[in-house]
Amino acid sequence: xxxxxxxxxxxxxxxxxxxxxxxxxxxxLRLVNRLLLPDAGxxxxxxxxxxxxxxxxxxxxxxxxxxEVGLFPHLTVADNVAVVPRLEGWExxxxxxxxxxxxxxxxxxxxxxxxxxxxxxxxxxxxRVGVARALAADPPVLLMDEPFGALxxxxxxxLQDEFGRLQSALRKSVVLVTHDMAEAMALADRVGVLDxxxxxxxxxxxxxxxxxxxxxxxxxxxxxxxxxxxxxxRP
Amino acid sequence: MTTLVRFWLENRLELATLVGEHVxxxxxxxxxxxxxxxxxxxxxxxxxxxxxxxxxxxxxVQTVPSLAMFGFLLPxxxxxxxxxxxxxxxxxxxxxxxxxxxxxxxxxxxxxxxREAGVAMGMTPRELLRQIELPLALPSIxxxxxxxxxxxxxxxxIAAAIGAGGLGQYIYRGLSMVDSTVIxxxxxxxxxxxxxxxxxxxxxxxxxxxxxxxxxxxxxxIAAGSIALIALAGSAAMAARGSGxxxxxxxxxxxxxxxxxxxxxxxxxxxxxxxxxxxxLGGTLISERALLTGDIDVYVEYTGxxxxxxxxxxxxxxxxxxRTTVRELYARTGRxxxxxxxxxxxFAILVRGADARAHxxxxxxxxxxxxxxxxxxxxxxxxxxxxxxxGLARTYGLAFRxxxxxxxxxxxxxxxxxxxxxxxxxxxxxxxxxxxxLVRLEDNRRYFPPYDAVxxxxxxxxxxxxxxxxxxxxxxxxxxxxxxxxxxxxxEARGEHPAAIARRFLHR
Numbered sequence: 001x002x003x004x005x006x007x008x009x010x011x012x013x014x015x016x017x018x019x020x021x022x023x024x025x026x027x028x029l030r031l032v033n034r035l036l037l038p039d040a041g042x043x044x045x046x047x048x049x050x051x052x053x054x055x056x057x058x059x060x061x062x063x064x065x066x067x068e069v070g071l072f073p074h075l076t077v078a079d080n081v082a083v084v085p086r087l088e089g090w091e092x093x094x095x096x097x098x099x100x101x102x103x104x105x106x107x108x109x110x111x112x113x114x115x116x117x118x119x120x121x122x123x124x125x126x127x128r129v130g131v132a133r134a135l136a137a138d139p140p141v142l143l144m145d146e147p148f149g150a151l152x153x154x155x156x157x158x159l160q161d162e163f164g165r166l167q168s169a170l171r172k173s174v175v176l177v178t179h180d181m182a183e184a185m186a187l188a189d190r191v192g193v194l195d196x197x198x199x200x201x202x203x204x205x206x207x208x209x210x211x212x213x214x215x216x217x218x219x220x221x222x223x224x225x226x227x228x229x230x231x232x233x234r235p
Numbered sequence: 236m237t238t239l240v241r242f243w244l245e246n247r248l249e250l251a252t253l254v255g256e257h258v259x260x261x262x263x264x265x266x267x268x269x270x271x272x273x274x275x276x277x278x279x280x281x282x283x284x285x286x287x288x289x290x291x292x293x294x295x296v297q298t299v300p301s302l303a304m305f306g307f308l309l310p311x312x313x314x315x316x317x318x319x320x321x322x323x324x325x326x327x328x329x330x331x332x333x334x335x336x337x338x339x340x341x342x343x344x345x346x347x348x349x350r351e352a353g354v355a356m357g358m359t360p361r362e363l364l365r366q367i368e369l370p371l372a373l374p375s376i377x378x379x380x381x382x383x384x385x386x387x388x389x390x391x392x393i394a395a396a397i398g399a400g401g402l403g404q405y406i407y408r409g410l411s412m413v414d415s416t417v418i419x420x421x422x423x424x425x426x427x428x429x430x431x432x433x434x435x436x437x438x439x440x441x442x443x444x445x446x447x448x449x450x451x452x453x454x455x456x457i458a459a460g461s462i463a464l465i466a467l468a469g470s471a472a473m474a475a476r477g478s479g480x481x482x483x484x485x486x487x488x489x490x491x492x493x494x495x496x497x498x499x500x501x502x503x504x505x506x507x508x509x510x511x512x513x514x515x516l517g518g519t520l521i522s523e524r525a526l527l528t529g530d531i532d533v534y535v536e537y538t539g540x541x542x543x544x545x546x547x548x549x550x551x552x553x554x555x556x557x558r559t560t561v562r563e564l565y566a567r568t569g570r571x572x573x574x575x576x577x578x579x580x581x582f583a584i585l586v587r588g589a590d591a592r593a594h595x596x597x598x599x600x601x602x603x604x605x606x607x608x609x610x611x612x613x614x615x616x617x618x619x620x621x622x623x624x625x626g627l628a629r630t631y632g633l634a635f636r637x638x639x640x641x642x643x644x645x646x647x648x649x650x651x652x653x654x655x656x657x658x659x660x661x662x663x664x665x666x667x668x669x670x671x672x673l674v675r676l677e678d679n680r681r682y683f684p685p686y687d688a689v690x691x692x693x694x695x696x697x698x699x700x701x702x703x704x705x706x707x708x709x710x711x712x713x714x715x716x717x718x719x720x721x722x723x724x725x726x727e728a729r730g731e732h733p734a735a736i737a738r739r740f741l742h743r
Binding site: 055057058066070071073074084087133 | 367
């Protein structure tokens with residue numbers, strides 16, 4: 001899946017991975033929390049190779065926001081958010097306080113939403129719960145796989161803004177997978193472009209427009225034509 | 236319909252006991268099947284390569300007819316034999332398939348994204364199972380339990396064949412008496428029970444599918460509560476039936492039920508010991524096995540049957556020789572042959588009374604003269620056994636117009652009376668002989684071996700309770716062939732209860 005791939009994510013940094021489907025974006029995330037092990041080379045999290053980590057400990061210190069949310073349908077919103085804290089053996093009061101705090105953080109009033117069921121929520125609300133769940137045990141690393149992919153444009157924009165606000169407060173190390181170049185450029189400190197398992201470009205968003213690799217260019221133009229930003233910004 | 240209701244009302248205590256036994260059989264076997272099937276299903280769901288052979292084996296087990304299954308288990312130590320234990324083993328085996336399969340389906344059917352979310356959040360396999368997989372698979376598992384329980388209610392009726400009790404007792408009794416009222420008396424409550432179980436578990440299933448957090452807990456509490464209640468009611472019913480010191484068995488036809496009651500009531504009356512009745516056991520070999528393993532203490536056998544069917548000796552025609560040989564063979568295996576009851580239930584060659592009078596027929600030799608113009612009808616067994624038709628035809632030079640018709644033994648009497656056949660081989664003590672004006676021809680060449688009715692008891696029981704020995708000896712020669720025929724007639728034609736017939740006989 002991945003070949004000759006090297007990427008370093010600093011503490012508090014947001015790196016967005018962009019690429020066509022099948023380019024290997026999700027594979028990168030699955031290597032980080034050891035859902036996969038590399039055939040060759042190594043993946044280090046907090047300086048330690050994932051092979052040396054106890055997979056359970058590793059996964060509990062890496063928040064994962066999954067494509068299509070993956071909320072547990074038989075648990076309420078509050079119980080979904082409380083999964084990892086409870087696995088970690090937190091006491092009831094501490095769990096409840098943390099759940100309230102997190103629901104507030106992602107903009108869902110606990111009094112209204114804590115006891116709802118996942119199928120009673122809108123797509124945007126479910127995604128917020130997914131984020132709250134990933135953050136529950138305060139992991140230093142956050143993996144996000146198309147977190148806003150299934151949302152309508154208005155909600156997506158709103159959640160992207162909120163993510164920016166959250167991240168400036170929380171300073172997590174984030175790997176964000178998306179196929180939306182505009183989203184990548186808006187949220188990330190650095191953008192990586194994947195093509196057939198290789199990282200063909202990586203740098204801060206403004207530098208993307210200066211890149212003359214034709215594969216990166218066609219990709220950038222296909223998802224984000226340069227004329228678009230200016231046209232929409234004009235009053 | 237009114238006779239049916241009257242039957243239920245008259246036998247309401249017995250009915251309640253049988254329902255209780257039935258429910259208890261199903262409740263226990265289903266609980267055990269869940270305890271085994273769910274873990275097996277969980278393991279299989281994780282190893283797909285294991286799952287398909289496992290479901291295959293369970294499928295094969297399911298296709299074995301339950302009666303055959305009881306037969307297979309009969310000689311198996313610990314789990315086999317007769318009585319409730321063997322029945323439970325069979326019912327558990329039947330319950331396993333739907334439960335294992337529904338557990339596998341329930342777990343493998345969970346959305347991959349949901350399972351992956353659990354893994355990615357750092358759940359151990361055990362946590363994943365308890366917090367995600369089992370709760371989500373629960374509705375499917377309960378659906379499987381529902382199938383198992385309903386199948387169990389049906390299979391449990393067969394359990395009566397090995398003396399495990401339950402509503403099947405009425406069905407078997409009715410079948411052997413050709414009395415549809417008694418069959419329905421057992422079949423209708425069994426069907427109702429199946430419907431109730433089905434509906435109850437359906438409600439539970441729907442509760443669980445409703446996906447409310449409180450629901451699984453409440454539903455589990457309801458389920459546990461009802462099982463406890465059922466167990467309580469069942470054991471109360473069992474207790475009402477009482478567990479006797481002496482266990483009396485019988486085979487599964489009318490005469491045997493009456494003889495079983497006569498033996499049981501005699502012991503009760505003469506010794507004051509508590510007697511447990513395990514009547515209506517499947518057949519000769521089941522009763523024999525039950526006596527050998529100590530599941531029953533005494534039952535009534537026929538000397539000729541013991542000689543050929545149990546001890547596999549060649550047939551013999553001298554009653555005294557047969558009895559001595561059989562007594563010797565029983566003694567070697569710790570059983571005591573008691574004195575004969577007084578009648579010989581041998582094969583009886585029967586013709587219509589009108590024909591007998593018209594042709595002046597008294598013996599089988601007489602019949603051989605007119606037989607070439609006649610048709611004969613025989614039960615399947617009579618055509619096959621070593622002491623059956625082939626030897627009879629040879630001994631008497633019998634030949635009929637057509638080859639004999641094969642039909643159910645019980646039907647041959649009616650076929651003879653209705654003129655469809657002209658000669659049959661029935662049981663000498665059949666009640667229908669009297670009811671249908673049939674005449675028994677004398678076996679003047681003494682072809683048929685003797686089938687003297689004799690109680691056979693466990694020697695150990697007789698040593699421990701000499702008063703039982705004395706009581707059974709007191710029955711020696713008490714029952715003539717006419718008595719037996721009259722009692723069979725009362726049960727078969729008038730539908731009287733074997734216990735009532737026995738009581739009247741002993742008190743006359």
